[in-house]
Amino acid sequence: MKQVYSDIIEFRGSHYELGKRQGQKFKNSIMMKNREKEWRKRKPRFVIDIKETKQAFQTYAPQIWEELIGLQEALQWPIEKILQNFSGYRLDYVRSGCSIFTGKDYFVRNYDYNPKTYDGRLVLFQPTDGGLATIAPSSRVTGRMDGMNEKGLVMGYNFMHRKKPGVGFVCNMIGRMVLENCETVEDAIHFLQEIPHRHSFSYTVFDKKGETFVVEATPRGVKVRMSNLCTNHFELLTEENRYHLDDSYRRMEIMEKDQGEITHPMEAFHLLNDPEKGVFSKEYHNWSGTIHTAIYFPKQRKMGFALGSVKQPEIFDFENWLKGETINKNQIDGELDTDLPFAQMEEH
Template structure:
């Protein structure tokens, strides 16, 4: 078993200040060196960012993040354009994974089944002073969030479905960050997911303090919603967007359905996704 670690980052202040502090901390970090190594491996695949378009869309959906990117640029002594290309989340595609999420009476628990090389090991607790809800969640690409919960009791997570047919838009982790900073309820989350452009096909699991739980199936072409307490790596409504093979994802979902019940304790739910459900890749 590979050991991983998490650094807890706590911050209260403006988005610019958060970006600048993170830039200072990351300037000579192993994390950025690992990112450069990953980019070298990806050179055969082309990624493009229209900086002005990314900034325009961030100003529409998450304006504080533009200031955070400027802070990152200043803290790293980079240009703003370089920070947008690296951290705006408006062009990258995610690695294949076998993730599982389920919700219950008072929990949302997930198994993030991805290779440790893509794990940043940063749990960020952030309270913006210039707009947006306070939230906690593990970071992805520094500015994004893999999952999390905010001060309103709104929680979210996402599962990969397909990258074929990708379009211009934001990737899952930046969408996750925008959801946490701007949504207090499942209904607000649905509204945002229907409005924001999506890079690839992902399921977003939304859960709020009322106990409402939905899965939003989102592709660059269409966004649909269904009530659900569990999700793996395939769409149930937008079936035409699925990968050619979804057998393993369906089998994993059936394992969850067989043992799920809303009254599971958080410990039981955690142990179930840790030891029973993981995808053995």
């Protein structure tokens, strides 16, 4: 078992100031060294078009472009390198797992991936220059893999495939934009129908009304359905599905079978977080091991978070944080059943 942690980042200010603060923190860090090694092994397949990328951000999230400029100033990198590392536009994304289960007043999500690429940062951000406040684990610094905003909108995404990529944003940046731009599931659906998608993912959105929608999105089209469960296959865009979906169907069947017995949100949390239940995964070497389980309560504006398998998640009161309170700890501790390194903890 490996002892791991996620830093808790609290920031109130502009996107530019957040970018600059993050750049100052990451300069010469283990995470940045690992990122450099990653790019030496995996060359980008195209030349970054600065004008095109800036225009895309100006259309959908101009404040996040200012965050990229803040990162550039702190890291003193060329803008092309900043965009390659942090923009989430026209980049490639490695396959992953993930499972989502929602009830009347809660949203539970397993994030299944490889620890070598995991940021290890839970970010609470209250912008002063536009956009909604959010609580969310970060991905690639500027992206968000799941999360909740101040209006109680919750979002999580599930990988489908990387076939025939398009000109657009990758999942973690799209997730960030949804949380900062949208107040309701209707807003989120409209946004996901408009924004260009680089790869094929399902985005599950949930709000205070208790309705759950799964938005099946590819570079070629977007379809929407109501469902409280999501794993790693499309149910409407079936022609887009991968060939090997046995594990996705298996996890879906477990959740479908057990959901009728769940009477409390923590029972749903343990359905996804307990390895003996069958949804939690230890396939870290296959890019689909469960790194965190998060549970969101939109009406209360609270979040529970756990690294690895635990008895109870850490609970964060986002409602009180929005009123000016601070979190009384700096990190979340956990352990994973793997020998793979965490991106921010050790070089790999």
